[in-house]
Amino acid sequence: MSEAWAQITDILAKTTGPGTFKVWIKPLDAEMSERGLTLLAPNSFVASWVSDRLSSDIADAATQVLGRRPLIEIKVRPRERQKVRPQQMSLGAMTAPAPARREPAQPVQAAEPVAAVVSAMAAAAANCAPHAARPAQQPVAPAVHTGRAAAAEQFGLPNLMPTAPKTFTYTNWRFRFDDFVVGPCNQLAFAAANGICRDQLATHQLFLNSSPGLGKTHLLHAIGSQIAGHSNRSSVRVGYATAEEFNRQLIHAIKAKEVERFKAQYRDSLDVLLLEDVHFLQGKQVAQDEMLATLNALENRGCKVVMSSSFLPRELKDVDSQLASRLCAGFLATIDAPDFDTRRRILDSKARMHQVVLPGDVSEYLADNLRDDVRQIESCIQNLVLKARLLGEHITMDLAAEILQNYTISSEARAIGLQKIVKYICSSFELTYAQLSSKSRKHNIVLARNTAFFLARKYTDLGLKQIGDQFNRRHSTVLKGITNVEREISLQTPLGRQLDNVIERIKSF
Numbered sequence: 001m002s003e004a005w006a007q008i009t010d011i012l013a014k015t016t017g018p019g020t021f022k023v024w025i026k027p028l029d030a031e032m033s034e035r036g037l038t039l040l041a042p043n044s045f046v047a048s049w050v051s052d053r054l055s056s057d058i059a060d061a062a063t064q065v066l067g068r069r070p071l072i073e074i075k076v077r078p079r080e081r082q083k084v085r086p087q088q089m090s091l092g093a094m095t096a097p098a099p100a101r102r103e104p105a106q107p108v109q110a111a112e113p114v115a116a117v118v119s120a121m122a123a124a125a126a127n128c129a130p131h132a133a134r135p136a137q138q139p140v141a142p143a144v145h146t147g148r149a150a151a152a153e154q155f156g157l158p159n160l161m162p163t164a165p166k167t168f169t170y171t172n173w174r175f176r177f178d179d180f181v182v183g184p185c186n187q188l189a190f191a192a193a194n195g196i197c198r199d200q201l202a203t204h205q206l207f208l209n210s211s212p213g214l215g216k217t218h219l220l221h222a223i224g225s226q227i228a229g230h231s232n233r234s235s236v237r238v239g240y241a242t243a244e245e246f247n248r249q250l251i252h253a254i255k256a257k258e259v260e261r262f263k264a265q266y267r268d269s270l271d272v273l274l275l276e277d278v279h280f281l282q283g284k285q286v287a288q289d290e291m292l293a294t295l296n297a298l299e300n301r302g303c304k305v306v307m308s309s310s311f312l313p314r315e316l317k318d319v320d321s322q323l324a325s326r327l328c329a330g331f332l333a334t335i336d337a338p339d340f341d342t343r344r345r346i347l348d349s350k351a352r353m354h355q356v357v358l359p360g361d362v363s364e365y366l367a368d369n370l371r372d373d374v375r376q377i378e379s380c381i382q383n384l385v386l387k388a389r390l391l392g393e394h395i396t397m398d399l400a401a402e403i404l405q406n407y408t409i410s411s412e413a414r415a416i417g418l419q420k421i422v423k424y425i426c427s428s429f430e431l432t433y434a435q436l437s438s439k440s441r442k443h444n445i446v447l448a449r450n451t452a453f454f455l456a457r458k459y460t461d462l463g464l465k466q467i468g469d470q471f472n473r474r475h476s477t478v479l480k481g482i483t484n485v486e487r488e489i490s491l492q493t494p495l496g497r498q499l500d501n502v503i504e505r506i507k508s509f
């Protein structure tokens, strides 16, 4: 078995990079049991660090050597074994089976996970996730959370915190195809997502685009869950990250001089890459270069790549033309806002997840009024069910109306209406409606248009697409315009204060 661990560490020496290998892998001992591979770390800090960031690499390497993916358990080496551990033990040698009198190894204490985008996303979504997260495929002892930089210092270890990216191969899939309600708005995206899992798409790249909350993440998770978790293909290595995380990891890798490791992680150690929110790469030249090289490398290896974005590739700004063209290379599917019937089916399906059957009139009423994103539908139904349970009441139209107030605009605000918004904006910016809806990119016209988008979103029930239709613009342009106005206002720039003023004054117009 020491032979096997030696082979595993040989692989890890190449895949994790010299710095990481020396500090984190080399001090480990390993034991093989029926259950899998147990790694013994010199202290809880090392155990938690390895558990957080390297367990997946170790599992990957072990799979190559053992021919199957073992369960990995990371524990703190018992105190007396720390003392007797022979100095001359060869690099990563597998220890002999534990002597009977040895105290059981101490499991690593419970911990708060390292802040990471994926973990944060999982946690945030767990609040509204329709079903419990599926268990990870390779249980690892939970990690200790202490001030890690301080702990590193305490144990005399270099603080490599920012250098090595967190464990990459993703296993915490939250959504499945079964939970996805299909309608005309999303059937193409659904079919494409299914198709890429079954090698029926005739391309290995899929780009999913929609406004927020319409199911991109759901489909990405469903793909991950399908490929990695189901159909006996658990050896397929599926990576999941947001573009923001990709960028952050790259910056850390550059600072820590571990770029080769970063490259190997994304380019060589995955079979499928699921990448969220690629629009985040706008204006980030270094990350764009790396992403382009990553996509090319994955394509050369015949890997699948699925990306999501609130913008179409051609709508991305400050993106290198080569990358923009690369993003267009595969199949592109857009998800639109759900129509009434789909919204109704989504409501009924979400209610069923709470073990509730919605009365027909309530379902119809909510579907008629909740026209925005599905996240909003999900939250409304959750609140409705919770309130009914807390009050011990049945779900009635009255209860639904009470809950709905928090999600839809007031009748007073509704009175403002799109026509009034257009009239108000034209008079405030001294423009005609023709100018407002023209192709012009003149600064004051763009500003006026964006403000109109913002007001329409705030004071009408219209979705992004419907607002866009009024001004001959795409939903993503509307989204971008609203985001710009929000940014100016939140930063309270001189322009933001001016816009704030304009937006306030519509009430007395």
Ligand SMILES: Nc1ncnc2c1ncn2[C@@H]1O[C@H](COP(=O)(O)OP(=O)(O)OP(=O)(O)O)[C@@H](O)[C@H]1O
Residues within 6 Å of the ligand: 128, 129, 130, 175, 179, 180, 181, 182, 186, 210, 211, 212, 213, 214, 215, 216, 217, 218, 219, 310, 346, 374, 375, 378
């Ligand atoms: N067609 C659908 N059927 C069932 N649930 C859906 C559907 N579309 C979206 N949802 C649910 O709505 C919520 C929001 O969806 P999701 O996070 O996938 O949106 P998104 O497009 O990725 O949004 P964002 O751009 O903000 O990240 C999720 O809980 C998801 O399960």
